[in-house]
Amino acid sequence: MQKEQTLCFRGKCFLTCLYGRVEVMGFTIEEGQQSYPLFSPASHCPLTIRALESSDGTRDDKTEAASILQKYLSSASRKKLLKRITSNSSLILLEPMETPLTRFLSSFTELSELFSPPMSELISAVLDTPLNGLGMIPLVSTVEGLKTSKSYREALSTVVSACRGDMDGCAVILVCGTKNVGKSTFIRTLINTLLNHTTSVDYLEGDLGQTEFTPAGCLSLSTVREPLLGPPFTHQRTPEHMIYYAQSSCESDLDRYLESLKSLWRRRSQSRETPVIINTMGWVKGFGFQLLVDMIRFFPVSHVVQLCHSGTTQSYTHLIVQSEFQDVGRQGTAKHQRTNEHREQSLLAYLSQLQSPDPGPVRPLNSLTPYQVPHTAVALGVVHCEVVPSHMFYAANASLVGLCCLGEKITSRGGPVLLSQAPICPCVGFGVLRGIDMARGLYFLLTPVDPSILRKVNCLLLGAISLPSCVLTT
Known part of the structure; x- marks a missing residue:
């Protein structure tokens, strides 16, 4: 590739830079x-x-490139390629990629074409190149991919300059904006840009509906050390600290939402100099606006990046970004582009960790061996609504539950322990409650959480985040 040359594509691959940048x-x-x-x-x-x-x-571009290419190309192919190489050329190696995540997602009929171009892009797809055999479909050069505006680039530059400069303490960047304006994409680009200059970036998740590293309904604090080169479902991971709010919106309990975020922030060492990015709900009017004000007052915010909306500058740097990508402001209507589908993709990606890392057929969840958890060992609670105790098991069976750690010891009188209210407590992961044996007093639980961490769990929380229907019907 020559300087400023681009390759826009659909699909998936491993990229190694052999020469250049x-x-x-x-x-x-x-x-x-x-x-x-x-x-x-x-x-x-x-x-x-x-x-x-x-x-x-x-x-010496020719000599170095020839030495590198010797490992990958025949003599004739090397000579042909070397004629085009200059000091500003870049050589990249693209290799096919198949992981437990991609195999698991592709096993569902509705997601089998997830890495293929949507109908609207078929006219732009190049279907007769060697890259097709790698699982990549290039798009014609007129397709730009992510289109960044001048304000977008200026905001990135301002934040990066602040993080590299001599700030008094670390930069704390709060990103806000209405739904469907590219807030998540901007945050991924910002994190990646910062990682060019620093070894890590702290990320506080405040968007319950479009979470970056976890299934929906979670508030979390993560340290990011690797670039994010795909959408959220491609980099699901366990944060350093997490609280299961159990809903995709915070409107029903703003106090619990704010207290959960504050609890996460207090767990972060205040002496850390790592830049922090705070993501927010796509809710900027009414109570949503007041929520933003409360967050800016509590957190030591140095920069606010606001997408598409103007406002009054306070004691922080206020950067307004005008998004210019196609269909800005509208929820996607094409296949796989609706927000509820994005949430399902992230949850399926999390559950893909139950699959074996070895190549082979995908195993349905009902074929996996669950843990047997005594009713007396964990408390069971419902977060999003009131459920009478006699109906609690019906509500929780065949559902997603957060695996949480209460501060106090669980005390049972010989039967199940049921919580009357939702606690704010650490969450270490998620599981599928596959069944409940009332006669033996057991929960049957599927989870990818490591057994050493699972021993600390003493609470199962059920919320409004439901399992994708394809998991239950496949």
């Missing part, structure tokens, strides 16, 4: 670095690989 979603990948997984599904904006100018204009 390329950029993907704000992250610079250079020769000598590890391979990175790239995910460009139909559910989100297509990824673009862009070649960058060389950081060393004095190098």
Whole structure:
């Protein structure tokens, strides 16, 4: 690839930079670095690989490139390629990628074409290149992928400059905006850009409906050390600290929402100098506006990035970003692009951790061996609504539950322990309550959480986040 040349594509692959430098979603990948997984599904904006100018204009490009290519190409192919290489060229190795995540998602009929171009892009797809055999479908050069406005680029530059400068303490960047304006994409690009200059970025999740690293309904605090080169379902991970709010919206209990965020923030060492990004709900009017004000007052915010809306500058740097990507402000209507589908993809991605890492057929959840958990060992609670005790088991059976750790010891009188109100407590992961044996007093639980961590769990919380229907019907 020559300087500023781009490759916009659908599909998935591993990318290794053999020579030069390329950029993907704000992250610079250079020769000598590890391979990175790239995910460009139909559910989100297509990824673009862009070649960058060389950081060393004095190098002997022909000799170095020839040495690198010797491992990958025949003599004839090397000679042909070397004629086109200059000091500003970049050589990348693209390899096919198949993981337990992609195998699990593709096993569901409705997601089998997730990494293929949507109908609206078929006219732009290039279907006769060697890349097709890798699981990649290039799009014609007129397709831009992520289109960034001037204000978008200026906001990124301002925040990065602040993080690299001599700030008094760490930069705390709060990102807000209405739904469907590209807030999550901006945050991923910002994190990736910051990772070019720092080893890690702290991320406080405050958007219950469109979470970045966990299934929906979670508030969490994570330390990000690797670039995010795909949508949320491609990088599900266990945060350092997490609270299961158990709903995709906070309108029904604003106090619990704020107290949960404050609890997470207090768990972060105040001496850390790592930049912090705070994501917020896509709710900016009425109580949503007051919620933003309360958050800005509580957190030591240094910058507010507000997408598409103007406001009054306070004691922080206020950066307004005008999103310019296609269909800004509208929820996606094409296949895989609705917000509820994004939530389901993230949950399925989490459940894919139950699959074996070895290649082989996907095992349905009902074929996996569950843990047997005594009723007396854990408390059971319902977060999002009132359920009479006699109906609690009916509500929880065959449902998703948060695996939580109450501060106090569970005391049973020989039967199940049922909570009358939702606690604010740490969550270590999620499980599927596959069945309940009343005669033996057992819960049957499927979860990818490590057994050493699972021993600390003494509370199962049921919320409004339901299992995707495909899990129950396949």
